[in-house]
Amino acid sequence: MGNGRPPVWILIRAHLRGDPKKTAVLVLLAVVMVVVYARLFITTGGPQEVSAADQAVAAVPPVAASASASENGPAEARVKLDRPLTRSLSRNPFTLSADRLSNASGADGGLTVESLGLDPVERARAAAAELVLESTIVGSAPLASISGRIVRPGDEIDGFVLERVEPTKVVLRQNEIRVILPLR
Numbered sequence: 001m002g003n004g005r006p007p008v009w010i011l012i013r014a015h016l017r018g019d020p021k022k023t024a025v026l027v028l029l030a031v032v033m034v035v036v037y038a039r040l041f042i043t044t045g046g047p048q049e050v051s052a053a054d055q056a057v058a059a060v061p062p063v064a065a066s067a068s069a070s071e072n073g074p075a076e077a078r079v080k081l082d083r084p085l086t087r088s089l090s091r092n093p094f095t096l097s098a099d100r101l102s103n104a105s106g107a108d109g110g111l112t113v114e115s116l117g118l119d120p121v122e123r124a125r126a127a128a129a130e131l132v133l134e135s136t137i138v139g140s141a142p143l144a145s146i147s148g149r150i151v152r153p154g155d156e157i158d159g160f161v162l163e164r165v166e167p168t169k170v171v172l173r174q175n176e177i178r179v180i181l182p183l184r
Contacts, residue, residue: 131147
């Protein structure tokens with residue numbers, strides 16, 4: 001041992017003596033580790049086989065039992081699942097596109113973009129105002145998070161095509177109209 005350094009076990013012992021709280025925590029963790037490993041290797045049960053019916057999760061929340069339910073049997077037996085419980089939407093019902101407004105007819109007295117006197121540039125700005133630029137990634141594969149959707153240059157979002165991604169803004173195009181969407 002000519003290198004002038006004490007052996008590792010002497011260093012560890014010196015650290016543990018210097019901090020009694022650390023020593024107590026380490027001893028407790030060592031005991032817990034030994035108990036866990038002992039239970040892991042000593043138990044003879046091993047994995048148990050379970051059928052899929054035992055693991056099925058109820059798709060319908062439990063309903064309070066009434067007098068009629070107890071007469072006709074359990075409430076779960078009366079539930080028929082002939083179609084899936086979840087459905088997917090074909091479009092976002094909370095967005096209103098300027099294209100839909102321009103195609104609406106004013107015969108029923110409703111407001112249309114034409115009746116409001118908006119030109120195409122104003123329509124594009126109004127539609128872009130509904131979009132929120134949340135974040136951007138600039139580099140070899142630029143990305144932008146717009147209104148909760150991840151898009152790349154060339155992708156379409158609500159009638160706009162993403163042309164360019166910059167650190168603090170994106171450039172969107174609708175037909176020949178370009179709109180800059182700043183980062184919020």
